[in-house]
Amino acid sequence: MTKQVNAHWTELVQSGNRIYIGANAGLPETLLAQLLAHKRNLSDVEILQISTLGDAPWAAPENSAHFKVNTFFISGPEIRQAVAAGRADYTPCFLSEIPTLLQDGTLPIDVALIQVSPPDEFGYCSCGVAVDITHTAAKAAKYIVAQINPKMPRTMGQSFLHIEKFAAVVNSEVPIATLPIAKQTSITERIGQYVALLVPDRATLQLGIGKIPDAVLASLTQHQDLGLHTEMLSDGVMHLMQQRVITNRYKTFHPGKAVTSFCMGSQTLYDFVHENPHVEFYPSHYVNKPTNIARNDNMISINSAIEVDLTGQVVADSIGHDFYSGIGGQMDFVTGANLSLGGKSIIALPSTAHQQSVSRIVANLQPGAGVVTSRGHVDFVVTEFGIAHLKGKSIRERSLELIRIAHPKFRAQLLADVRQHYWVPDYQANTPTDIPELGNIQLRQIQLKDEYFTLRPLNPADERRLQEFFYSHTKHTRELRYGYDPKLMSRENSCSLVSIDQSNDCALCLVQEQGTRTSLHAVARFYKIGETTCEVAFVTKETSQGMGMASVLLEQMIEIAVQRGLHKMFALVKAVNKPMLNVFLQHGFEIMSGGDPHEHELWLSLKEGAR
Secondary structure, three states: OOOOOOOOHHHHOOOOOEEEEOOEOOOOHHHHHHHHHOHHHOOOEEEEEOOEOOOOHHHOHHHOOOEEEEEOOOOOHHHHHHHHHOOEEEOOOOHHHHHHHHHOOOOOOOEEEEEEOOOOOOOEEEOOOEOOOHHHHHHHOOEEEEEEOOOOOOOEEOOEEEHHHOOEEEEOOOOOOOOOOOOOOHHHHHHHHHHHHOOOOOOEEEEOOOHHHHHHHHOOOOOOOEEEEOOEEOHHHHHHHHOOOEOOOOOOOOOOOEEEOEEOOOHHHHHHHOOOOOEEEOOHHHHOOHHHHOOOOOEEEEEOOOEEEOOOOEEOOEEOOEEOOOOOOHHHHHHHHHHOOOOEEEEEOOOEEOOOOEEOEEOOOOOOOOEEEOOOOOOEEEEOOEEEEOOOOOHHHHHHHHHHOOOHHHHHHHHHHHHOOOOOOOOOOOOOOOOHHHOOOOOEEEEEOOEEEEEEEOOHHHHHHHHHHHHOOOHHHHHHHHOOOOOOOOHHHHHHHHOOOOOOOEEEEEEEEEOOEEEEEEEEEEEEEOOOEEEEEEEEOHHHOOOOHHHHHHHHHHHHHHHOOOOEEEEEEEOOOHHHHHHHHHOOOEEEOOOOOOEEEEEEEOOOOOO
């Protein structure tokens, strides 16, 4: 079934019309070139678009009398410059809600210019790599003009339009625009590793485009049976599907299928999605609908930001008064992930900008900056310095969590700034510090008796968590740890215990992450005494004793002490505390004779060769 080519399709476009142009890698470049060639007959035509891949000559200054761009997402230098200069408009809207604006007449479309695959034997053309809002815009338009391109992949799902619906077609075989894979840096690689720690096996993922999503995907190669429900599909996703990391086997919505609305990447990616029954493309109003997203259990949304303030407000579409990108689907997926059983929303960004001269974790948002994701929606914020857990946290706790993952050179100023608003009390004197010996990634995943725990530094944001840990102990445990029964642990005392200089002393903990919940199971610390000696001590939650936590923590403490050049480590242990005595003895400590018969003094030589 064929349709006659209308060589004069531009006659369908009149001055004052609103034209929709296909998005992302589905941009109908041939049609746009023909439109520009006939611009002398047109005035005040509004070009409605979302993000596009490639140049945007219709937004150039010389075309401003003919075309005015109205974009839902700012991409590329030409569109960004046009918006900044006032030649183009930016319309903020959740991606899931844009189709409604087109369907209900809020933004009526006169002509939709789209790019599709050749028709099949039944006359159906596929929107290919760009179903997104293009499919909906075409159905809402008075007239559809289609660029039929044999190189456009035929994608499965709800991607098809019948050729009889087209007012005109132009045959044009041209390469589909590709997007090179961004080169990784040590910073984005660390961010990817931290985010991967938050992703459980069998989770369903949503990721965007760029260095950080690519770094996350590269860090997921050891995961099992992941699923995909995302607005955009990239080369990194393709690689994980080929490696059988993404299997979609345990998805609870569209099981067995990777669900997306558009893809951008290499020609290899486009070949991969062509007639691939395991990848289904649906319009944005379906893929991005929060209630649909939430039908995936363990839904993990991973998005980026321009800046985040210390209360958790996320700026993602502007730099101050200058609009930079768009709302896109961030809030759609943050909301959907929050509604999902076991879901998490993650915002990941580098800690600094402009060659480390500007902190992207800020006490106050820039004037004019717009909040895309509210402080009430974010579960986790990740930088190259770690993971901040925000869900259920007070403003004080959020501030300390976010200061901890800010760049170290900005932490003191952030703490000083946040004190001006009384968000952090005066007794919180120290900024969070890292343990240098743990390296770039300050977390360790530990498996103990078929359960997983995270080993990490204790930090100021753990103040309340340490209080809860203390009050969970029995009188017997408190007496074994402290030598007497301290019945109270004030916030001031808890703060002093978690706010230590980790480059001098050392405090570690083992925590268990269950969704967005964190529980403290064991704490270990050593205090430096003099130049070459330290005292070590532990306490483990009663319900976790006997799992080997003390051994894990002690081994890490010994390793850190050795790297710091300390010569001796000692501990004081009650004689009745046989399990703890055995832990020390198994790690080479020796009991010193004499002293109190009710308390043993144990020593370990840390000099090389002595152990």
